[in-house]
Amino acid sequence: MSSIYRRSDENQRASALFSRVTKADIARWVSNEVNRAVDILRAGGLVAFPTETVYGLGADAQNEAAVRRIFAVKGRPASHPVIVHLGSASQLQTWTRSVPSIAHTLARRFWPGPLTLVLKRSAVVSDLITGGQDTVGLRVPANPMAQQLLTAFGGGIAAPSANRYGRVSPTTAEDVRTELGDLVELILDGGPSEVGVESTIVDLSSGSPALLRPGGISAEDLERVIGQPMSTAPASVIRAPGMQAAHYAPLARILLADSSRLASLAERERRKGHSVVVLSPGMPSLPNGIAHIRVPEALEEYARVLYRTLREVDRRRFDVAIAQSPPLTGLGLAIQDRLTRAAAANFDQEP
Ligand code: TXA
Numbered sequence: 012m013s014s015i016y017r018r019s020d021e022n023q024r025a026s027a028l029f030s031r032v033t034k035a036d037i038a039r040w041v042s043n044e045v046n047r048a049v050d051i052l053r054a055g056g057l058v059a060f061p062t063e064t065v066y067g068l069g070a071d072a073q074n075e076a077a078v079r080r081i082f083a084v085k086g087r088p089a090s091h092p093v094i095v096h097l098g099s100a101s102q103l104q105t106w107t108r109s110v111p112s113i114a115h116t117l118a119r120r121f122w123p124g125p126l127t128l129v130l131k132r133s134a135v136v137s138d139l140i141t142g143g144q145d146t147v148g149l150r151v152p153a154n155p156m157a158q159q160l161l162t163a164f165g166g167g168i169a170a171p172s173a174n175r176y177g178r179v180s181p182t183t184a185e186d187v188r189t190e191l192g193d194l195v196e197l198i199l200d201g202g203p204s205e206v207g208v209e210s211t212i213v214d215l216s217s218g219s220p221a222l223l224r225p226g227g228i229s230a231e232d233l234e235r236v237i238g239q240p241m242s243t244a245p246a247s248v249i250r251a252p253g254m255q256a257a258h259y260a261p262l263a264r265i266l267l268a269d270s271s272r273l274a275s276l277a278e279r280e281r282r283k284g285h286s287v288v289v290l291s292p293g294m295p296s297l298p299n300g301i302a303h304i305r306v307p308e309a310l311e312e313y314a315r316v317l318y319r320t321l322r323e324v325d326r327r328r329f330d331v332a333i334a335q336s337p338p339l340t341g342l343g344l345a346i347q348d349r350l351t352r353a354a355a356a357n358f359d360q361e362p
């Protein structure tokens with residue numbers, strides 16, 4: 012079935028290129044696709060869909076069998092919680108049993124958008140979603156196709172990023188196809204993700220707000236609204252796959268370095284017989300035989316292309332990628348976080 016969907020998808024896109032397509036035609040096509048997605052979700056199937064951060068692998072959050080399939084398809088351990096996506100903040104009451112006023116404030120300011128709030132769960136939330144914890148992660152995504160899907164579906168959609176466990180998150184429909192192929196019934200194509208890194212996760216379930224994962228909304232922007240610095244929770248109390256030391260990993264070995272050390276590290280790796288690429292915003296002078304991929308200096312743009320760049324490193328079959336550490340302001344914190352975890356994933360290969 013999925014291949015039929017996909018073929019019809021591609022036909023639609025091809026004809027869009029070659030004929031005069033009006034805005035109304037595109038709107039009709041999108042709403043057909045969204046309706047098809049809703050039917051699949053209601054029948055307990057899986058739908059990959061675009062969000063502004065990365066593509067999600069969605070299932071009806073109230074259908075346990077469907078949520079179980081997410082874990083099977085991703086190869087993800089069952090103890091890890093999944094974010095529930097909602098069409099609007101007005102649905103918060105259904106999924107939580109207490110909403111502190113700071114949650115309303117953050118939702119008003121940042122939803123729809125790349126922010127996930129961790130709150131005390133209500134009785135409708137299954138243990139499968141929460142990994143057995145007493146809290147649930149909730150987010151209202153901003154991507155228009157995600158919005159249409161959530162509005163038409165009406166309920167919550169449980170969705171982790173649509174990649175295999177531990178791997179680089181997908182930022183295009185094509186990435187999802189490469190990662191998951193026929194394992195999902197439908198992949199909604201909403202173009203490349205605008206933010207490019209996952210949502211920022213803030214825990215509001217106890218005491219003061221804690222930053223669980225840096226992401227698409229900067230810690231500075233959040234703290235301005237919260238009115239105080241956030242704590243960062245100790246890793247031991249967090250059950251979050253994106254929080255594990257090794258995650259978001261390409262096949263190549265990733266090393267992080269300051270700009271002054273890029274050339275010497277690259278030379279050291281090249282001498283060991285590895286094919287090496289350096290990822291940096293400038294044009295450093297590098298020894299012969301070292302490739303370079305220029306990444307954007309502006310951190311929001313860098314975040315947008317970060318995962319695409321890591322996928323390119325693998326496509327070009329480099330053994331080692333040496334990434335220049337970004338400044339730790341704005342989206343730099345999320346970029347550094349993902350690069351560090353990608354680096355940790357194969358750190359044990361380091362001699
Ligand atoms: O931007 C995003 O957040 C994307 C898009 C698809 O929405 N989703 C995403 O999902 O990144 P995933 O499963 O790859 O990462 C979700 C993170 C995990 O680290 C998970 O453990 C954490 O959210 N999380 C979910 N519920 C939680 C909870 N109740 N307490 C603590 N962490 C939670």
Ligand code: MG
Nearest residue numbers: 171172180253
């Ligand atoms: Mg993920």
